[in-house]
Amino acid sequence: MGKRRIVSPTVTRKDRLPPGQHWIQYPIVYDIVERVPDVDIKKYRFKVWGEVENPLELTYEEVLRLPSVEVVADFHCVTRWSVREILWEGVPTQEIIKLAKPKEDAKYVFVYCLEGYTTNLPYEFFAKEDSLLAYKMFGEPIPKEHGYPLRLVVPQLYAWKSAKYVWGIEFRKEDRPGYWEERGYHMVGDPWKEQRFWGD
Numbered sequence: 001m002g003k004r005r006i007v008s009p010t011v012t013r014k015d016r017l018p019p020g021q022h023w024i025q026y027p028i029v030y031d032i033v034e035r036v037p038d039v040d041i042k043k044y045r046f047k048v049w050g051e052v053e054n055p056l057e058l059t060y061e062e063v064l065r066l067p068s069v070e071v072v073a074d075f076h077c078v079t080r081w082s083v084r085e086i087l088w089e090g091v092p093t094q095e096i097i098k099l100a101k102p103k104e105d106a107k108y109v110f111v112y113c114l115e116g117y118t119t120n121l122p123y124e125f126f127a128k129e130d131s132l133l134a135y136k137m138f139g140e141p142i143p144k145e146h147g148y149p150l151r152l153v154v155p156q157l158y159a160w161k162s163a164k165y166v167w168g169i170e171f172r173k174e175d176r177p178g179y180w181e182e183r184g185y186h187m188v189g190d191p192w193k194e195q196r197f198w199g200d
């Protein structure tokens, strides 16, 4: 039996290409560091904490055993390129929500990455049906430069919110700016509203 496949609303919506964007063939690799450190996968732990009833701490093997989906989604970078129909596979964020049980007042999500990158987003976008923690891209283990071992993919926001090398998810009452958000980028980042910079 095939895995459940979700076609993201980013693919099916009528105004598919967000304003100010153009199509390219493949995502350009962007990193805030020159060399991303190698991960010792035996020591890797994926953690969820903050405004939740059930904090999580999982090994990579345990992450791979969680219920999973395939998501086909477009990918929109704030530098104005967009890529059609990337195939991701991993754990739907809705599954993380089921396990960790965020409380009523968990309105924001803050994401921690192995090399020090962080980003923030509203809970509402984290919880979308096409958001996932991906460990495969086009059917193969996600390449290191695209986020191995685990990548938060949030197709309905600009790509800087799709954090690579994720190790931690914190549910929060209050918003807090991540790496690019501290440097002027938008706290939400909805491409169809052209929320590029804070104030847009």
Ligand SMILES: Nc1nc2c(c(=O)[nH]1)N[C@H]1C(S)=C(S)[C@@H](COP(=O)(O)O)O[C@H]1N2
Pocket: 027, 028, 029, 030, 031, 032, 033, 077, 078, 113, 114, 115, 117, 145, 146, 147, 159, 160, 161, 162, 163, 164, 165
């Ligand atoms: N951990 C981490 N995640 C990150 C980044 C980063 O520097 N570090 N860059 C972001 C930006 S600005 C973009 S456009 C996308 C690019 O994804 P790609 O490198 O897979 O093409 O990753 C996002 N996720």
Ligand SMILES: [Mo]
Pocket: 030, 077, 078, 079, 159, 160
């Ligand atoms: Mo970006």
